[in-house]
Amino acid sequence: MELPADVKKRLTLPFEEHFYAGHTACQGCGASLGLRYVLKAYGGKAIFTIPACCSTIIAGPWPYTALNAPLFHTAFETTGAVISGIEAALKAKGYKVKGEDGIMVIGWAGDGGTADIGLQALSGFLERGHDALYIMYDNEAYMNTGIQRSSSTPYGAWTTNTPGGKKHFLEQRPKKKVIDIVIAHKPAYAATASIAYPEDFMRKLKKAQTIKGPSFIQLFAPCPTGWRSPTDKTIELARLAVQTAYFPLFEYENGKYKINMPSPNKEPKPLEEYLKLQGRFKYMTKEDMEILQEWVLKEWEELKKKAELFG
Amino acid sequence: MPKKVVSGNYAAAYAAKHARVEVVAAYPITPQTSIIEKIAEFIANGEVENLQYVPVESEHSAMAACIGASATGARAFTATSAQGLALMHEMLHWAAGARLPIVMVDVNRAMAPPWSVWDDQTDSLAQRDTGWLQFYAENNQEVYDGVLMAFKIGEHEKVNLPVMVVESAFILSHTYDVVDMPEQEEIDEFLPPRKPLYTLTDFENPFSVGALGTPADYYEFRYKIAKAMEEAKKVIKEVGKEYGERFGRDYSQMIELYKTDDAEIVFMGMGSLMGTVKEAVDLLRKEGYKVGAAKVRWFRPFPKEELYELAKNVEGIAVLDRNFSFGQEGILFNEAKGVLYNTDAKPIMKNYIVGIGGRDLTVNDVKAIAKNMKEIIQKGKLDREIEWYHLKR
Ligand SMILES: Cc1ncc(C[n+]2csc(CCOP(=O)(O)OP(=O)(O)O)c2C)c(N)n1
Ligand code: SF4
Numbered sequence: 001m002e003l004p005a006d007v008k009k010r011l012t013l014p015f016e017e018h019f020y021a022g023h024t025a026c027q028g029c030g031a032s033l034g035l036r037y038v039l040k041a042y043g044g045k046a047i048f049t050i051p052a053c054c055s056t057i058i059a060g061p062w063p064y065t066a067l068n069a070p071l072f073h074t075a076f077e078t079t080g081a082v083i084s085g086i087e088a089a090l091k092a093k094g095y096k097v098k099g100e101d102g103i104m105v106i107g108w109a110g111d112g113g114t115a116d117i118g119l120q121a122l123s124g125f126l127e128r129g130h131d132a133l134y135i136m137y138d139n140e141a142y143m144n145t146g147i148q149r150s151s152s153t154p155y156g157a158w159t160t161n162t163p164g165g166k167k168h169f170l171e172q173r174p175k176k177k178v179i180d181i182v183i184a185h186k187p188a189y190a191a192t193a194s195i196a197y198p199e200d201f202m203r204k205l206k207k208a209q210t211i212k213g214p215s216f217i218q219l220f221a222p223c224p225t226g227w228r229s230p231t232d233k234t235i236e237l238a239r240l241a242v243q244t245a246y247f248p249l250f251e252y253e254n255g256k257y258k259i260n261m262p263s264p265n266k267e268p269k270p271l272e273e274y275l276k277l278q279g280r281f282k283y284m285t286k287e288d289m290e291i292l293q294e295w296v297l298k299e300w301e302e303l304k305k306k307a308e309l310f311g
Numbered sequence: 312m313p314k315k316v317v318s319g320n321y322a323a324a325y326a327a328k329h330a331r332v333e334v335v336a337a338y339p340i341t342p343q344t345s346i347i348e349k350i351a352e353f354i355a356n357g358e359v360e361n362l363q364y365v366p367v368e369s370e371h372s373a374m375a376a377c378i379g380a381s382a383t384g385a386r387a388f389t390a391t392s393a394q395g396l397a398l399m400h401e402m403l404h405w406a407a408g409a410r411l412p413i414v415m416v417d418v419n420r421a422m423a424p425p426w427s428v429w430d431d432q433t434d435s436l437a438q439r440d441t442g443w444l445q446f447y448a449e450n451n452q453e454v455y456d457g458v459l460m461a462f463k464i465g466e467h468e469k470v471n472l473p474v475m476v477v478e479s480a481f482i483l484s485h486t487y488d489v490v491d492m493p494e495q496e497e498i499d500e501f502l503p504p505r506k507p508l509y510t511l512t513d514f515e516n517p518f519s520v521g522a523l524g525t526p527a528d529y530y531e532f533r534y535k536i537a538k539a540m541e542e543a544k545k546v547i548k549e550v551g552k553e554y555g556e557r558f559g560r561d562y563s564q565m566i567e568l569y570k571t572d573d574a575e576i577v578f579m580g581m582g583s584l585m586g587t588v589k590e591a592v593d594l595l596r597k598e599g600y601k602v603g604a605a606k607v608r609w610f611r612p613f614p615k616e617e618l619y620e621l622a623k624n625v626e627g628i629a630v631l632d633r634n635f636s637f638g639q640e641g642i643l644f645n646e647a648k649g650v651l652y653n654t655d656a657k658p659i660m661k662n663y664i665v666g667i668g669g670r671d672l673t674v675n676d677v678k679a680i681a682k683n684m685k686e687i688i689q690k691g692k693l694d695r696e697i698e699w700y701h702l703k704r
Contacts, residue, residue: 047511049379061523070511072382072409073521074375075401081372085336085379085387086511088363092333092385095512103512121375124368 012199014040023066025058028231030221030238031137032058033195035067035108038135041205044068046104049083051118052076053110054144054223055137079107079114080121083132097131098209105132111152112142115178126185126214133208133215136178138247139223147226151176154246155292156284158228164283174295179218183252188213191251194220196238200249200260211253220247228279240274245300250307257307271296313492319483322451322490323390323416323476324349326458328359329498330414333385336365336376340395341428342484343418347390370395374402374413381411382520384510386462389413392480393420393434400438406473407442407536409520410508412465413473414458415443419582419633420480421668429669430479432582432634436610436642442536444474444543445610447581451488454478456560463502463550469542471508479583480669493558501557540612547609565614567606570596571621574603576684580631581607581643584665584672588631591677600681607643615650622656627688629680633666640697659687662697670701 003015018039025032031054039046048071050056056073060066074082087097087105096102107125114122114136122134141159142148149159154175158164162171182190189211193201201219208215222229222237229237241247245268249260271293275281284292317325323346327335337347353359363380367373370391377387391399396417406413421431435445446461448454454476461474478484493501509520524532548563555561569589571577578588585606595602605621605628607614622628632641639645644662651657663680666672680700687693 044517045514047383056523059519059522061525062519062528063522065517065519065522067517067519069517070513071517071519071522072379072511073519074378075405078372078375078378078402081336081367081375082379084365084367084372085334085376085381086383087379088334088336088365088376089380089383089385089387090512092361092363092380093383093512094361120368121372124372127368128365 013037013202014043016040016043018044018068020066020068022060022064023058024060025054026225028224028234029058030195030223030234031055031139034137034219034221037198037201038106038108038205039067039069041202042104042209046106047086048072049074049079049086049107051079051109051113052144053113054139055108055110057144076113077117078121079109079118080123080125080134083107083134084125084128084130087130087132098212104209107132107134109134109136110143111136111138111140111178112150115151115176119181122182123185126182126187126216129213131213133217135217135219137219137221139221139226140175141226143223143226152178155295156281156288158280158283168283170283170288182216186255187216189215189251189253192218192220192247192249194238194242194247194249196235196242197249197262204251226280229277233277237274237277240269240277244269244271244274244296246271246274246296248300248303250303255310257303257310259303259307268297268300313494314489315492316487317451317490318345318485318487319451319454319478320345320418320485321349322455323458323478324353325492326455327388328353329492329495330459330462330502331386331504332388333361334363334365334377334380334387335389336367336373336380336387337389338367338370338373338391338395340370340392342420342480343390343392343395343416345484346416370398371402374399374406377413378402378406378409378411381406381413382409382511384505384507384512386505387413388415390416390418392418393422396434396438397422400441403438403441403443403473408532410471411473412462412471414461414465414476415473416454416458416476416478418480418484419477427668428480430482430583430633430666431668435475435477436634438475439611439642442472443611444472446474446476446608447610448476448478448483449583449585449606451483451486451490452560454483455490455492456554456562459498459502460550460554460562464543464546466505467546470539470546472536472539472543477582482583491558497557501553544612544614562608564617565609566617566621567608568621569604569606571603571605571625573601575601575626575688576629576681577603577605577621577625577627578629578631578677578680579605579607579643579647580633581610582633584631584633587672587674588677591674591681594674595678595681600685602681613646613650618647618650619654619656622651622658625658627659627661627684629684630660630662631665631672632662635664635667659693661687661693664697664699665701676700
């Protein structure tokens, strides 16, 4: 479809689609939206590696693919290693990697494949300094195997292996701050992003293209199926997560932190607004909610301090 | 032809260099380490061009990185041993399933516990069903030749499968011997640059590798690997013959036969222990024993037809296994018996478990085994099917 010139001018995201219709994500899937933006950002000149996760399914069964880009499906814990190998091979063969006209090597993995089983390979990838981009789409649980907790699942969330019941057995541990672990490696570039703010995400994807060395983006991607949320609330949830400072947007580059607007510039919205839209938090007591709210504000203060000290 | 006095590990490293590998991703483990150290030295000294070395954080990642590299079209190499190979196991399936002709040297080492760094074939044989071709080297020369042939065989358009070249811990890995290495130009003629089945750099025709295979298709994917393994037999023989014609060492037989023409008893085994066996065969022949040796070079694909031809004409086969499948028997014995079941070749077969965990197998041991076999054949009856030969009583 050709758009009128004035409409095209107003578009802030590339018009071209490289994510085909016919993919098999659930209705309202945040991850699939994220993948669509990544494909738009690199115009199809990217090589993808996807480990076991929802995106394995989203991309479609053989002989189909929903991605207009070469895609290597790999084992759950290997994203960091496989993209290292791809990058090494491209260099050995004399291809241009990254930059405006270079090839982007992209790992696209869930929070489980990143924060848990794949953490070692991620660490190796970051520490060795490969020219590739690792994107963790964070839907805060193992969705592909039927909604089990990951270390990125927040306190108080229901999952099938942290169910709510008579003895009140819910996730008891706070969300692991994977991005902090990543930053401890002093990568070339690290950032958080949200599918509710595609322009911000797109800018970060473009930045990763120009920076030498390993980049990492943690993308907040709600999952209506796993979060027990209405399928038309995905964007709203992703926006509320930022506005409540539950998932603030920021960048780390050259040792410097920068909080990105639309993160709250005054008081964050109350967390309850975010929680009440999701069935996964329905077992939480008032006290549980306070514990989570307190954690959010504490983490937010900490981030602001980092941005102040290392801004 | 240049000769070098090198360890088995250095022979492997030189072969990788001469094969012009493009990506090496590896993780150290005794006794494999000196292979990857030597390759790092080649790079440090500027002896290789366009070789990317990825010092990964584990063997699992070593294989994953080789897989990424090979899928991008590069010639990829790694090496490991025992625990490292076991950690890689999942990714071995991946390499074969994605049809990537990665070459790996496994230095046969016993599995822990108890910790042992010595020779034992259980680590590599436990990878039997991963879809990798397996070549067992008897000496350093065969390590070198094996690696060069492995690339050519694995990369053959009818094969496209990964290949494991296996050498024994310390007996080969750290023992120096003379190795003939052809000139680089001759090797380049034998082994031209890789022509991959596919590469991830094909942006004109974007495709996915390894997507979900439903019951409607998965089956055929497996069949194709099975077929490629069968095809590999022909390719192995062709390449082995070509290698002989070019460099003077013929590998056209998947089972190397030594003095088996008129043999009544044949010792069958794999890897370095077959050197000892051949020496024992010479001595036993002087004592009037009609014995021979059958060295199984390729365990995968398994040389069924060659084994049948051999078994037709002998009375007894002593299968020497430096490995054991718990709850059953030696792995080579198990395979060999299975091959002959539906044939008319029915020699007496006995399984001798030898050399496990680096225990020495001496010429005298082989002589004793020959005596035992002779008695069995005379009686026409096995004393027992499996004998743990070195057991302290
Ligand atoms: C070694 C291994 N263990 C377990 C699994 C099963 N498995 C497949 S996907 C998955 C969860 C993926 O979760 P995540 O990375 O968060 O992605 P999501 O499914 O949420 O998109 C698990 C446990 C596997 N494929 N491999
Ligand atoms: S389960 Fe969640 S992440 Fe997975 S496809 Fe469905 S909506 Fe997307």
